[in-house]
Amino acid sequence: NAGVTQTPKFRVLKTGQSMTLLCAQDMNHEYMYWYRQDPGMGLRLIHYSVGEGTTAKGEVPDGYNVSRLKKQNFLLGLESAAPSQTSVYFCASIGVGRGTDTQYFGPGTRLTVL
């Protein structure tokens, strides 16, 4: 049981390049989330999904797109990377949307945009 995994762990992009971050979970969770972590700002929600085939915007969605074609995978795309998107990205999942439940986090992807 690997939990939540993220690919890649590190990436360096040039301004304007595109990339996709992959999140996978093997816990059969319905809900998945993408956060970014910046110094002094905690974690901010980018997009989330409440089930296969669904996505919704979070607090900071601009410049990102997501897809949830399979229940176990949640992809985060950057179409045209900007230096402001330099950050650490975390994926998380939860069984259902109860507010009492624990979110399980992946190890993170450190992205640098030059």
Add this chain to the structure above:
Amino acid sequence: GNSVTQMEGPVTLSEEAFLTINCTYTATGYPSLFWYVQYPGEGLQLLLKATKADDKGSNKGFEATYRKETTSFHLEKGSVQVSDSAVYFCALSDGGNTGKLIFGQGTTLQVKP
């Protein structure tokens, strides 16, 4: 809207010292409250939680009590160890049925031998 405010860090303590990390929140309704911990180079993991007023969450010697009258959820530990060095995040559930969390800005704890 809902929000979480944590005391600014970094917090530097000597081993066996008493730890308090303050967390206050603003929310409508009755959110659940969480403390997550992030060890160096890792993702976040749940440390403890409380789902209703006056509940006390506890784990690994850490405790926090859900105080609705003061809208607080302060994290405490009686005797910290070097291995407790990490970033600590206070969070609340955003209500509804989305499972979304709102995080504080995080507090870095460094424990020196």
